[in-house]
Amino acid sequence: MTIAASANPLAGRALVGRTRDEIAARVAADLVDGYTVNLGVGIPLLVPHHLPTDVEVFLQSENGILGMGPHPGEGNEDPDLTDAGKQPASLIPGGSIVDSATSFAIIRGGHLDVTILGALQVSEDGDLANWYVPGRHPAVGGAMDLVAGTPEVWVCMEHVDRAGNPKIVPACTFPLTGAGVVTRVYTDLASFRFDDGVLVLTECAPGITLDDVRAVTTARFEVAAFE
Numbered sequence: 001m002t003i004a005a006s007a008n009p010l011a012g013r014a015l016v017g018r019t020r021d022e023i024a025a026r027v028a029a030d031l032v033d034g035y036t037v038n039l040g041v042g043i044p045l046l047v048p049h050h051l052p053t054d055v056e057v058f059l060q061s062e063n064g065i066l067g068m069g070p071h072p073g074e075g076n077e078d079p080d081l082t083d084a085g086k087q088p089a090s091l092i093p094g095g096s097i098v099d100s101a102t103s104f105a106i107i108r109g110g111h112l113d114v115t116i117l118g119a120l121q122v123s124e125d126g127d128l129a130n131w132y133v134p135g136r137h138p139a140v141g142g143a144m145d146l147v148a149g150t151p152e153v154w155v156c157m158e159h160v161d162r163a164g165n166p167k168i169v170p171a172c173t174f175p176l177t178g179a180g181v182v183t184r185v186y187t188d189l190a191s192f193r194f195d196d197g198v199l200v201l202t203e204c205a206p207g208i209t210l211d212d213v214r215a216v217t218t219a220r221f222e223v224a225a226f227e
Contacts, residue, residue, distance in 0.1 A: 015159075015188075015189060017188035017189040017190075017205040018205045019188070020075075022188075022205075023130055023146075023187065024050050025118035027044075027050075032057075032113075034056065034185070036057070036058045037110065037112075037162070038060045038150065039059055039060070039061060042085070042090040044117060045083055047072075048070040049071070051068045058155050061089065061103075062104070062145075063083070063084050063103065064099060065081075065089060066098065067092045067095025068089050071089070071090070075202045086225055092148060105203055107142065107145050110151075110170075113128055113150075114150065114154055115153055116155075116156060117143060117146065118156065119182075120161075122172075123168075123171050124166065124219035127178070127179050127193045129176050131175070131177050143154075153178070153181045153184075158188050159216055163210075166216050166218045167183065168192070180197065189203050189205050190208065190213045191205075195196055199222070200221060201213060201221050201224060203224075
């Protein structure tokens, strides 16, 4: 079932879906035992707090951590150990700290299974824009390396921006980080995957209907049989 782009996204209506922590928990639930996973800044850095106890994944931070754990808690911070967002981090047993060149060799060498990133926009073709808003200071970081060197790119973000504009769009209007690189999208309202380049809605968040998602998504998408 193909959903056409909505001509009139809901304006001024607040849809109450998942919190940022709940988005991170939903992403964490899909991680597979044994994966090596990079975490970008923002919502992705909440994922370590929600990993299933029966799943072991190895979290990588581009600034040089392999085997990153959750926030260490107040009073246990190490000022020399931070994540890519410059927040206090921890190491799991056996975790390693490496230099930037080695960290990016891991990324560019195709040694990651998944990278989880935030986004400004995702297009219906899987294009990703997450590094530059015109008029603001640009910050490429390692995002372009990550999306070029990782087979699975999962995006987690709010479904609309602060002005209420859809972030899952027919075509990105911000400069691209990568073309056709996104494989999954998780938002406060819904989850999507790309099947052979086609955007597919796989679930709505609790309390959110298909019509709600359609009203705030200008991209075309198909609907999986999840109801």
